[in-house]
Amino acid sequence: MDNILSLPSDSDIKKVLKRNDKELPGFAQVMAKMLTLCNDPDATIGDVAKLVETDPSITAKVLGIVNSAFFNLRSRISAISEAVLFLGLDEVKKICLGATFFEKMVKSGPQKQVDRTFFWRHCLCVASLSQALAAEIGYPTPEDAYTAGLLHDFGKIALDRFGRVNYAVFCKNAFNCTGPSVEAERDVMGIGHDDLGAYYGHRWGFPQKLSLAIQYHHRRFNHLDLCKEDMQFICIVCLADFLAWTQGMGSVDAIAPLSLQPEVEQNIQLDRINFEAVIQKMDEEIENTAKFYEFKFPSSDQYRANLLKANLKLSSINSAYFSPKQKEIHQKKHSMTASITAPHCSLEPEKILSATLKAICQDFGFDRVYILRAISPLRRLQVVKCLQQDGFSNHLASHYISTDKVDNGFLQCLRNKEPVVINGTLPGEKEVLERFSVFQMLVVPFCSHDKVIGLLGMDYAVSGKKIEPGLFSSIALVANELGLALENASAYKKAKSASLHDGLTGLLNRMAVDDLLKESFIKAVSEDTPLSVAMIDVDFFKKFNDMFGHQAGDSVLKLIAKALKKMSRPTDYVGRYGGEEFIVVLNNTDPPKAGVYAERIRKEIERLGHLLSDRFPGLGLTVSIGISSFEHDTKNKQALVSKADEALYKAKKAGRNRVVSQ
Known part of the structure; x- marks a missing residue:
């Protein structure tokens, strides 16, 4: 498990936290036992009751929730053992787990820093969203998804209580940036809340998939050798966290820029989810439990304002965030201008393509840059957009390149997903170069969901200069960003459509x-x-x-x-x-x-x-x-x-x- 989780070392933890021990007092013992019970199919209500009743404050909180109007019981119950007769073991476990987490982790400790109200509301939102999403996609144990949603951010509490850097001050400044706050945590705090949460979760014996969901709810995880069910489990928490923030239900009083990992769309059919029902389920649960955790649910006006702010912030997402070479891009000291590494601020494919072509012309000095889209049924590439130094042109719009049974540079570029210089030495290349009126052409693939959807083509049609091989790696990075930007645009379009329409009838919501x-x-x-x-x-x-x-x-x-x-x-x-x-x-x-x-x-x-x-x-x-x-x-x-x-x-x-x- 250590290799899968890539956990920080004990010495790493000592560098970022003021504490030297491996536990957060008063939390680990009760929570670890509760999680063990929640994952034990043979656990009885007596086992749960015995654990909960060891702490009077948790018992009072659980009974207060069970007897609330939300559950509409006909008679008041006074013992944990009675609750299961009305609610069922799974529901009681869920309530007990939430109350344990709240009393032992969220409510306890100094309150002078991050506002725990926002944090706890966010935890409950993500938990209820996770359970609803799990049920929507047919995940076998939605209750486990609830647990993961509830605990996904608890590393933030550890940073808040024991971080050597003041976490409240960090939060006030971090949310002014355009990048993900978890990356700012790594830079400023010395560790991200995801890694810290996974570290403690592993130490306390959390189930493996729970620790994985905690560590990977902000990052790529396609490289992990996981079964489909565990991949979906992480995706559920990622999507639930994303939805909570877009609804203005963040863990702090700020709007954070978020990116949704490509794995989510690869493992969950977003267009089949009734998002309206999922959001309504979250609203119902939060509204009915808010008073027990002493926070107010936002009014409709506040909700709309939060949603507007979230959408404005999300519009500035850096589409290259999940690029495997992102850090390499920022660490390189080269002569390229900011336009290459700047985020694609638009979520419209046409604007993304135009911005990319302009950036390549500006930063690399090509006379002409164009997009060759792969037309799969016809087995050919077709020019769909062309930029010359003096502006966009339709001159090449009718040009196409056949890839049917011709082993040339274009086909090699598509197969190997690597840049290729077309110089007329392979079959069919010379005829293409003549039609494009050049003696050389550089083609670089760009992908969506690991599939090549087109090529970036560029040449020196006016100056007649020779293409330098040293440009390959830099332009490949740009092409990679282009593919990711188009992926994000596609995901945004689907999410936007889903957010406006009723999942059952297809009408406006x-x-x-x-x-x-x-x-x-x-x-x-x-x-x-x-x-x-x-x-x-x-x-x-x-x-x-x-x-x-x-x-x-x-x-x-x-x-x-x-x-x-x-x-x-x-x-x-x-x-x-x-x-x-x-x-x-x-x-x-x-x-x-x-x-x-x-x-x-x-x-x-x-x-x-x-x-x-x-x-x-x-x-x-x-x-x-x-x-x-x-x-x-x-x-x-x-x-x-x-x-x-x-x-x-x-x-x-x-x-x-x-x-x-x-």
């Missing part, structure tokens, strides 16, 4: 609709244009789940979503507002037209219900609809939604399958 409605409302006020909102609710939806199962309910929601999308205009915003409730923002629509639209929707769903009568016998599918329209005295968008909600309530009260305008 509530947050996205609220933002779009705000824009529509501002336009209606400033330009005096009509605006209406329709709230749509499935009648007796609970019966679909009760009588035919949750899959039937999900199917109904998907069908209604498709019907709404089909019958709405491209200018309308159609979203799922929560549960079985939908919303449609009808731009440039006055009350009479909104009424016509709602009636069409009602009839369409009724018709759909008739078609489904054999599938759901005895239960007709209908909807009730409430409509509101913008008036000059409408104060804000929320007032518009509230009026539609009131109209919907009246429609439901009047009976199923109704439309009411407010």
Whole structure:
């Protein structure tokens, strides 16, 4: 395990911490035993109760949580052994583990430095997100993911309590930088919280996959010889930590720049995750446990502000962070200007490509640089973008190079993933050079997910200079950064789309609709244009789940979503507002037209219900609809939604399958 974890030595720990022993007092014994119990399939509630009851403060915290409104127990319980009868062993273990960690690690010790409120809230967020994500992807033991999420950052507490450098002062300064804070920890504190956490976890006998998740939740881990399940386990914690920070739920009161490791997308199908459900699960857990840990959950306004700040900070991610030669780049003293090592600040592929071509022209003095994209089905390379010294040009746009059964420099570059100088000595090269009007060409591959997706081509078409081999390694680094930047752009695009859309129906989610409605409302006020909102609710939806199962309910929601999308205009915003409730923002629509639209929707769903009568016998599918329209005295968008909600309530009260305008 030591080789896999690459643990710091005891002497390394002594250099960065004021303590000389190998344990954090009051934490290791209880936590190690608790983790052992949590991973022992034969552990009984008596074993858990016996351990917890050795500490009165932990017992009180556990019983306080169990008896909270969150679990809605019919009668108050007064002993740990009783809790399992209501909650089950796994849930009780999870609560006990959290309470143990909180009481023995987070709450104890001096409070003069880093605000533990932010830290503990972050731990709970990542824990609940980890468990929800694990369940989403079918990981066999979501409870283990919860534990890893809870403990992934506990190295920060060790730095805060015993670090030779003041960690609070470090945090205030570190989050002004654009790079990952864990790298700043290594530079300033002498060790990263990930390595420190793994060190103590190993010393205390944590399960191997838990220690791995703690050490690698910020770094690449593809090189580890791990099974698929353990790879997924680390990926779950990485993704949960990333999501928590993007939601403004960081471990300190600051917005940190984050990068999501390529391993996450390689081992988890992000497009199949219902991110809205995952985030909602986190919200529910945190809101219901916040008072027991004495912190406040952010208001909706604070949440949106945090989200905005997070997105602004994330937009400055250095795409080259995970490059295996990153440190070599920064340590080299060469004549290249800052444009080569500067981060790709854009997350748009077109801008990334343009910036790369400009940097190569500027720093290496080539007369012409171009992108050759691999067109796999046609087995050829095609010029998709070209920059000459005086600007971008379409001159080479129609040029392509065949790679079908021709063993030349282009094919060697693709196969070996190494730079190659094309000089006309191999089959087919001379003809290509003539078409490009040069006697030499340098081609350098760039990859995405370890697969070559294209080549950077460059030449001295004007000056006629000879290509120097000494440029190869430097340009290869640039190509590597380009591939990573394109990977990040692709991941960002998918994550952004997922963050705006409901995972089940594919419609806009509530947050996205609220933002779009705000824009529509501002336009209606400033330009005096009509605006209406329709709230749509499935009648007796609970019966679909009760009588035919949750899959039937999900199917109904998907069908209604498709019907709404089909019958709405491209200018309308159609979203799922929560549960079985939908919303449609009808731009440039006055009350009479909104009424016509709602009636069409009602009839369409009724018709759909008739078609489904054999599938759901005895239960007709209908909807009730409430409509509101913008008036000059409408104060804000929320007032518009509230009026539609009131109209919907009246429609439901009047009976199923109704439309009411407010």
